[in-house]
Amino acid sequence: MxxxxxxxxxxxxxIGCLEGDCHYLSGNIRARARVAxxxxxxxxxRIGGERIRMFNLSAGEGAKFAAYVNEFVGQVRELGPSPVNVVRKNAA
Amino acid sequence: MITGTPKPIEEILEMIDPYERIVVAGCYGCVTVCRVGGEKEVQVLASTLRLARETAGKKITIKEVCLERQCDPEYIEQMRPYIHDYQAVLSIACGAGIQFLAEKYTATPSLPGINTGFLGVTERQGEWAERCQGCGDCVLHLTGGICPVTRCAKSLFHGPCGGSVQGHCEVGKDTPCGWQLIIDRLKSLDQMDNYVKLKPYKGWNTSRDGGPRRIVREDMI
Structure with a gap:
């Protein structure tokens, strides 16, 4: 990550499977803790914790996946580039 | 195993502030098992430090290594070919490993990336608890396999103190009274005769009271 x-x-x-529906039983619950x-x-x-987020979806939820992506991309656009990318751009 | 917890990243960043080239050194021993100093943790820490330093405008070069054990000379020796190319080693082994690195590579500062904890067990995934203080004079055969030195907050040897209430220690309601545990266990083993045996004063000279300890096994030299 x-x-x-x-x-x-x-x-x-x-993105992990729906909670309670993981092939590895608690894999997605643990993944959520790792993401946190x-x-x-x-x-x-100081890069910002809001730049990473965990989502849970089943393989059949294409529309929901697209909605989550749009939502997160919108959120990241509002935040702007990561501070490390700002430094890299200024140095270039 | 020897347990530990990560140091706050701010503290580590301050430690490595003077350096531009460091080694982050993990250990495949105890600290890997308690998820604080193994190969994965080396990767996480190195990545974190690179990001933090680059964001602060002070890029850093990090070599990531994980030694079989940092408490044995033959594995520490593996760092010799490249150690002089770096200004410091940030070790996430236990305190013994960090000190052994410092002893072997006297020209390179050894920095601690974790706070070493205690000798303990994994009670469940992500949760570790103390079981042994390495007192050097084990009495577990008399106490139902439960250590009074470690499990009793006062390290008492002849039963619970007045602070034992309904099986809990006065230091905290989440801490079971070590002596209550011992008595319950002795009862279930039908070994209560051990409880009433008079024990001589414990010789703490085998513990830390005798200063830094050393074991010499002539048959192993």
């Missing part, structure tokens, strides 16, 4: 930010992402969506940890890390280094 952090690598995505190092590679220039302004925001990262993590990364959000706290991003907050602590």
């Amino acid at each position: 952090l690598e995505a930010f190092e590679n220039g992402a302004d925001g990262v969506m993590v 940890r990364v959000a706290a890390i991003l907050e602590s280094i």
